[in-house]
Amino acid sequence: MILLGPAGNVEGDILTSLKKIKVLNLDAQEIEFVHSVMMGNELAKKAGALAKELNIRLSVHAPYYINLLSEDKNILDASKERILKSCERAHYLGAKYVIFHTGFYGKLTEEVAYSRVKIQISELMNEIKKNNWNVHLCPETMGKKSQFGSLDELIKLVKETGCKLCVDFAHLLARDQKIDYKEVFEKLKVLKLKELTCHFSGIEFTAKGERRHLLLDKKHTKELLSEAKKQSYDMIIICEAPNTWEGSLEMKKEI
Template sequence: MGTPKGLTEINVCVALPGNRAASQAVRRPPKTDVGAGKTGPSGRAAGKPINIRAYRIIVERWPGPFGEPVIRFGPSGIPLSCKGRTLRDGIEDIHNLGLTAMEVQLVRVNLNERYAGDEDVGRTPRDIPDELVVQVGRKEDRKEVLISALDTKIEKGDVLYSLASGIARDYHELEELGTLARELDIELTLHTPYYMDLADADGLAEKSVQSVIWGGMLAEAMNAPIVITHLGMFGELDPKEALNRIGKNLRTIRDAYKKAKIRSHLGIEASGRTEVVGSLDELLSLVKNAKGVLPVLNFAHVHARGFGLFKRPEDFDDVLSKVEKASDGGHIHAHFSGVEHADGNELRYTPIKKGDLRFEPLAECLLNDDYDLTIVSSSPLLEHDAMYMKVILERVLAKRLVRPPKSEKPPEKMEKPEKPEKSVKDLKEGKAEKRR
């Protein structure tokens, strides 16, 4: 990974056993243009400076001269400590905190509809100002056809359906925010609404599929690599039937992404309760039958479903290796939090320090193997626990830097030379000499 545009960087790398390195980077914030008529590095108009404070020093494993994988940390949503509540405020605040990831929350999918005006004809949803148009309704053969694609040309008589989400003003702003995040080396991802029914247990599968497709359109505008979704409940369905229905809907969403030229991957998240689809085995089975869909590892959920599964680095490694294999050996997106659980079910998220799911064994695991990982804090403390995980990883790494490699043997102790035995005659002569 090269240096993000607009950042000046100084790397100090120390080799670790197994060709690993610790990189200490001093990053300087990009300059913003303030002259009349000028724009900043992402086309931002003058008068909108980036709220970046001073320099920051980061110690993390990321591609340096040895090509190590990236380990990113960030919160699920806008940081709690952020004074502003816009997505731009959140991105800037995350950078100032020294974090490198943020999961954007698509909480609501309510739609506003209107007929296309003369000024809209010939434009695309991407070009419409002050609206996030996620669907175009068009009459074809006396039937309304719904089109969800950013580059669809709007025609006279079309109905435009816009998302009332509050994430951004329009697609142009989303593109600017995506550019800003890349300049600050922050990975943006998007999470769809938390209630999903892809098994159609409650008759809401069609609405759920549409929500995930619309989330993909927003993610494409931000250049987000993955859209994360839950799967829904079994309800009264037989588990096999529920999984078959979900698999079919996942393939529908995947194909819709391809047709709309959405480059973001679809990721399905592990669930924390037995009545909700999403055990680790169910995830791996679903992604196997829907090529291109990725598993999203929620450590707290898997820990709860496994009756407190994660205790040692080896426990984490066993699960991570399975998920990595299902992801074609690529990047893994994961969530981490403390968790209260009972009888194989999650009860609630907790701060990391209060649960029995500890981060230290995971840190050991990550430094033992070359995992490429983004860890999103879904803890009630959000960015505070994201920073806590980063600090723990740095501490474990620092201990390894000062610890001698296991292959080196400690220096052998030098044996003291044996003193020659003295005879009784020598002892008497020595005492006589002292008296003189």
């Protein structure tokens, strides 16, 4: 089964957005904590109950100000705090997945960066377990070559830590300057997935990677969905194009 929905609210606040998503006959919403985690636990519980009633799957995107590879302890600690706050809200929302951008290589080699990320992910997972939060960490595939988050890195991270991943197909296209959707799904087979959370949009990129998100590209949309429909596991595809819910409806027509 492929579930489709927008990144962010389609209208008004989260409660209004969920009702609108139901009217649009979409299946999911990713709640965006762009700058900080503003939502309180009580609203999260209320939104989670409504989403459950409407049969809408929720996920959470942690704030963008995260860098688990920072050499500055204050930045590192603040990054982990933002992720954990997002996890707490996700728990009360009933949102299984907490998606985040891991960080930048900086002067680190890819090998050293991987080792550091692995340590931080393991520590975060221990905190999640201590708090009995029913959520999964999902580092996201990233669109710039300066960022940690190639598909191979994240597959290895999932295998070695037990975290999950978010596959952003547009980011993979921008990072590698090309994409073979069949090959992406072949690589994912090693994880024996039961469910996968994903992002999709059009994208503008340079030799360094991602520049900005664009409206959906019809060719790429058809190629992705053609391969997605062949998979044995459920998939949640969040549209990050500028027209988030309209893009989701475009994709729904192709299923």
